[in-house]
Amino acid sequence: MALRTGKKTMSTQETPESGMTGAAIMLKALVDQGVTDIFGYPGGAVLPLYDELFNQNSIRHILVRQEGGAVHAAEGYARSTGKVGVVLVTSGPGATNAVTGLTDALMDSIPLICISGQVPTHLIGNDAFQECDTTGITRPCTKHNYLVKDVNDLARVMHEAFYVAQSGRPGPVLIDLPKDVAMAKGTYTAKQKVKPRHYNPQVKADPAKIEQAVDMIARAKRPIIYAGGGVINSGPQASKLLTEFTRLTGYPCTLTLMGLGAYPANDKQYLGMVGMHGTYESNMAMHHCDLMIAVGSRFDDRITGRLDAFSPGSKKIHIDIDPSSINKNVPVDLGVVGDVKSVLGDILKVYKARKVKPDQKALKGWWQQIDGWRKRDCLSYDKSSTKIIKPQYAIERLYELTKKKKKVLITTEVGQHQMWAAQHFHFNKPNRWMTSGGLGTMGYGLPAAVGAQIAHPDALVIDIAGEASIMMNIQEMSTIAQYRLPVKVFILNNQYMGMVRQWQELLHGGRYSESYMDSLPDFVKLAESFGGVGMRATTPGELDDLIKEMIAVDKSVIADVCVDQMENCFPMIPSGAAHNEMLLGPNDSAEQSVSEEGMVLV
Amino acid sequence: MNTQSAEVNAHTISVLVDNEPGVLARVIGLFSGRGYNIESLTVAEVNLKENLSRITVVTSGTPMIIEQIKAQLTRLVPVHKVADLTVDGPHVERELALVKVKGKGEKRVEALRIADIFRAHALDSTNESFIFEIVGKTAKVDAFIDLMKPLGLIDVSRTGVVGIARGLGAL
Numbered sequence A: 001m002a003l004r005t006g007k008k009t010m011s012t013q014e015t016p017e018s019g020m021t022g023a024a025i026m027l028k029a030l031v032d033q034g035v036t037d038i039f040g041y042p043g044g045a046v047l048p049l050y051d052e053l054f055n056q057n058s059i060r061h062i063l064v065r066q067e068g069g070a071v072h073a074a075e076g077y078a079r080s081t082g083k084v085g086v087v088l089v090t091s092g093p094g095a096t097n098a099v100t101g102l103t104d105a106l107m108d109s110i111p112l113i114c115i116s117g118q119v120p121t122h123l124i125g126n127d128a129f130q131e132c133d134t135t136g137i138t139r140p141c142t143k144h145n146y147l148v149k150d151v152n153d154l155a156r157v158m159h160e161a162f163y164v165a166q167s168g169r170p171g172p173v174l175i176d177l178p179k180d181v182a183m184a185k186g187t188y189t190a191k192q193k194v195k196p197r198h199y200n201p202q203v204k205a206d207p208a209k210i211e212q213a214v215d216m217i218a219r220a221k222r223p224i225i226y227a228g229g230g231v232i233n234s235g236p237q238a239s240k241l242l243t244e245f246t247r248l249t250g251y252p253c254t255l256t257l258m259g260l261g262a263y264p265a266n267d268k269q270y271l272g273m274v275g276m277h278g279t280y281e282s283n284m285a286m287h288h289c290d291l292m293i294a295v296g297s298r299f300d301d302r303i304t305g306r307l308d309a310f311s312p313g314s315k316k317i318h319i320d321i322d323p324s325s326i327n328k329n330v331p332v333d334l335g336v337v338g339d340v341k342s343v344l345g346d347i348l349k350v351y352k353a354r355k356v357k358p359d360q361k362a363l364k365g366w367w368q369q370i371d372g373w374r375k376r377d378c379l380s381y382d383k384s385s386t387k388i389i390k391p392q393y394a395i396e397r398l399y400e401l402t403k404k405k406k407k408v409l410i411t412t413e414v415g416q417h418q419m420w421a422a423q424h425f426h427f428n429k430p431n432r433w434m435t436s437g438g439l440g441t442m443g444y445g446l447p448a449a450v451g452a453q454i455a456h457p458d459a460l461v462i463d464i465a466g467e468a469s470i471m472m473n474i475q476e477m478s479t480i481a482q483y484r485l486p487v488k489v490f491i492l493n494n495q496y497m498g499m500v501r502q503w504q505e506l507l508h509g510g511r512y513s514e515s516y517m518d519s520l521p522d523f524v525k526l527a528e529s530f531g532g533v534g535m536r537a538t539t540p541g542e543l544d545d546l547i548k549e550m551i552a553v554d555k556s557v558i559a560d561v562c563v564d565q566m567e568n569c570f571p572m573i574p575s576g577a578a579h580n581e582m583l584l585g586p587n588d589s590a591e592q593s594v595s596e597e598g599m600v601l602v
Numbered sequence B: 001m002n003t004q005s006a007e008v009n010a011h012t013i014s015v016l017v018d019n020e021p022g023v024l025a026r027v028i029g030l031f032s033g034r035g036y037n038i039e040s041l042t043v044a045e046v047n048l049k050e051n052l053s054r055i056t057v058v059t060s061g062t063p064m065i066i067e068q069i070k071a072q073l074t075r076l077v078p079v080h081k082v083a084d085l086t087v088d089g090p091h092v093e094r095e096l097a098l099v100k101v102k103g104k105g106e107k108r109v110e111a112l113r114i115a116d117i118f119r120a121h122a123l124d125s126t127n128e129s130f131i132f133e134i135v136g137k138t139a140k141v142d143a144f145i146d147l148m149k150p151l152g153l154i155d156v157s158r159t160g161v162v163g164i165a166r167g168l169g170a171l
């Protein structure tokens, strides 16, 4: 940046062995870890770190407008690259603002490092200015956290933190750094010299389990592969192996919301997304299968619905790197602990060596049954209106008009638009889809798009948003302006918290308590005020031009797409219902399938 | 599908952890955050050289829940080892209690007599009180305390269970 006129300090230039300040040690550790971008916001407790940042050119700091935005940006950065996202926040309010993002990253297994400033060690516990018990507050929402009290521990802690964030099941790690430690002088320890901690998750599976898995796979008559975010976590090679395995066996494959892109959506063996708003064919196949092969997916309640009615007749194999995911919600017959890439590689080896031939006759019958379910065409919607834009249609056009682009990265907010994006936008590659699945954090999409665009300056990055969610982190438009990021915000504006309205309609007699979005800003003017381009479409006829123009302009865009206010998202398995009790459209009533127990579920 | 018995049983779990700030909070937070019971919990440093502490937790749950507790504990970064003493084989468990009894005359004599039967030692005495130290399995300690109630029990302090596997193996 033009303002970086400060000279390099001694500490970053000189031999790194001793006499470096904590702040310099931290920066050096980041550089050693290959970090090139960090997302942050300054404050009193982190001033020494910012001073150090000012004096160097290896790391770019992206100034967000709220710390919550920094964490989601780092998530978008991490999910779209497979690298660790890095966040820097100040003590007190800086740290507490980061809590939602840390929880989001924990739920979705996103590797992050969050560095927070802290009051000087002698003031800790004194209710000092901008003090909070950051390690206490973040203990349950990080994979691990540290309070560094000795500057000579700092380098080791930093390197260990990067190791912990990325190994096994990835997650956020926080390092709380008191200001006096940041200013004290100490010794740097290089990455290679840090002895790894005993923490050592199992990557390679037990060979006996691989053999057993292949036995079960070979015997299956009605199999289904149910893959999830763990495949994405395992890296692009894991997606390739999943595709190879699926093609080789001829088995059907479904993906979770977090897994979209792990298997090509345009493939004929793909059944679409599974779960509450997944396809009819996927959920019916999950219900009726005789073998379920779970690959890096965690039997979330959005998938299982009513537990005692979940896939009652099947044997289940569960491949997961985290032993605590296995047998957590659903007891399985074979748990295989290991990394997806390694496990699928091993399974393929044994499968090929044994020359396994699946039962073709059974498989043919199974596919016929699946094709029958497919004929229900569960994602269809009313296309008759020429006046009102159906939200599904808007996503469909967005997909059609962008699918030839080389790299399209989609982020979303949370709500109906998120589900329509998952259903109607198709992903053929991993790391192209960034969404908040586990925590369901409204306001995730815009900052995540910032992070994704920073990591991929040439990609077309689109936040598919709802008008309510976008207001939760709208301040990040200013970050987008500062760094001239050509992020596109595609709002499906239904003037409702649509997902809330839908549940109120289904479960609470249509009493739309507080779910109408009044007093919305003029999104076109809003875009302009942030130096971007604002656009609006109100009829289906205007949609294609809007999308084409949105892609063509080399600036940030907010596209206000005014869609049908009353459209609901189908198919839907109401909470607490079984897979075969799916609602396929507005004429199905939820009341028959939602029990009192179901009503208390979220 | 596995046939999982849904019977709830008490399990004594040993956890070897790095002795570092916050480690106990992590373990306790895991139990409270995920809704598991803690019936008793003890912790102390057991290996100065390697800076390791041993936590003994008595908890209860179905076999599936106990497996989950073990997996969740193992997942914590400072945790080295987790063992379920109750299912892993023969082991011994002990608890220590300090029991204060106040009384005169007949009751005082009876308290001393019972203490003798339970092999409890008197650590402190005044004209009107004793402090007994009793070591044993939880059930024995419970029984002793019950017997002391009508004899003037006024205060109890218990360590909670510590346990260790029999034979040559180590955690």
Ligand SMILES: Cc1cc2nc3c(=O)[nH]c(=O)nc-3n(C[C@H](O)[C@H](O)[C@H](O)COP(=O)(O)OP(=O)(O)OC[C@H]3O[C@@H](n4cnc5c(N)ncnc54)[C@H](O)[C@@H]3O)c2cc1C
Binding pocket: A107, A108, A109, A168, A169, A170, A227, A228, A229, A230, A231, A233, A234, A255, A256, A257, A258, A259, A273, A274, A275, A276, A277, A278, A295, A296, A297, A298, A299, A300, A302, A303, A319, A320, A321, A322, A325, A338, A339, A340, A341, A414, A415, A418, A419, A436, A437, A438, A439, A440, A441, A499
């Ligand atoms: C409004 C809303 C509606 C939703 N509706 C649906 C829906 O209809 N369908 C749906 O699917 N989801 C839905 N979700 C998302 C849902 O809540 C969960 O986030 C999602 O289902 C979890 O995906 P997953 O099972 O792939 O697990 P993830 O959360 O991605 O977890 C990954 C799993 O893989 C394991 N793992 C990680 N790395 C590796 C590795 N290298 N090797 C092996 N294993 C690894 C982890 O231990 C973990 O068990 C919805 C969310 C929202 C907000």
Ligand SMILES: Cc1ncc(C[n+]2csc(CCOP(=O)(O)OP(=O)(O)O)c2C)c(N)n1
Binding pocket: A413, A414, A415, A416, A417, A418, A440, A441, A442, A465, A466, A467, A468, A469, A470, A492, A494, A496, A497, A498, A499, A500
């Ligand atoms: C931070 C946060 N608060 C509340 C919710 C609950 N919630 C889920 S969806 C939703 C409405 C989203 O509305 P909008 O962004 O307009 O999307 P739509 O459903 O209309 O497409 C709400 C309030 C949430 N997920 N996150």
Ligand SMILES: [Mg+2]
Binding pocket: A415, A466, A467, A468, A492, A493, A494, A495, A496, A497, A498
């Ligand atoms: Mg809306």
